[in-house]
Amino acid sequence: MRRTTAAIAIIAISVPTVPLTYGRSQVGGARVKQYQEHLRTVLPEADHFVSKGGEYPHFRGYIRGTAGEVDKLVGLAYLNSDVGHAITGYASEIVVMVGLRPVGTITAVTVVTHNEPYGYRSIDLARFKDQFPNRRYRERLRVGDDVDGISGATITVSAATSAIRRSTRRMFREFVKEQIEAQP
Template identity: 45%
Template sequence: MINPIVKHAFVIVVGIAACSLLFHAEPLLGGQAISQDVAPHLTHLRKVLPDADTFTREASVYPYFHAYQEHPTDGTVLVGLAFFSEEVGAGVTGYSGPINMMVGLDLTGSLRGVTVIDHQEPYGPRSIEQPIFQRQFIGKHVRQMFHVGTDIDTVSGATITVRAAT
């Protein structure tokens, strides 16, 4: 089971970050694309926004990535945004230290993917880095409050970590 503290912290972090990106889009979208910054993060970007074909990094107060999909009739279409939790002022701390995640959102504000980039928590079959834990967030909306133990399963023995990650 996921720790309620970890879960609530993660929900707050994702909500703040998503709201910052979605509701302050005008200044953020004015950022200049920095494509050379995409390559080191491509694996994580493809995990959190699997339908996207290309990505650009936007330099702004809160750095983020644009995700694009190629359509035969519409050309290149923006399909989502991705960001690192630590870069949007949404620092998350688990039981053993900070947790950095990449979060992918579609244009409606629904989570398309979450992946843990770095953490100090115990590794293993019940870790927050496991895909089964991360898949629980897909489809959740940034405005939707979800609860550990009800909407999100906890990781046994990692209550604080799970609460922080949610």
């Protein structure tokens, strides 16, 4: 019995633990710190962020209340991969963070990671990301119609746009559902 316990302890100590790349296993403050730069990009009005767990992990950005006032929610931020809409572009998985106001409009989109082509065909360029601010959660967002494609990156742009649209709809629907359930 002692040998079994000792063996389990040695294995547990020697096996490295690796946090998930995109945060589901990380807790509150560490997760906020990991994505701080992206959070500031998608919710620039917020002065602090809170990581929320649950079925669809996300962040909430707030402006601190003054003199006893309640902090004001300015928006939600989430990774498409946490909301169930992974993107596989031409070359690999793409992870984007989307900022969403409580009224259902996108504040900004930032690419967290990708291994797609760089240069003038990249989805990491402003000409792709700048098409999403102020779009409503229920807009179609179709490449070639509402969203301009990037020549040579059609597969990547289509996949990313679809994931942004679908994850935004899901996140807004969950947020509204939470607000309704919180009503007395």
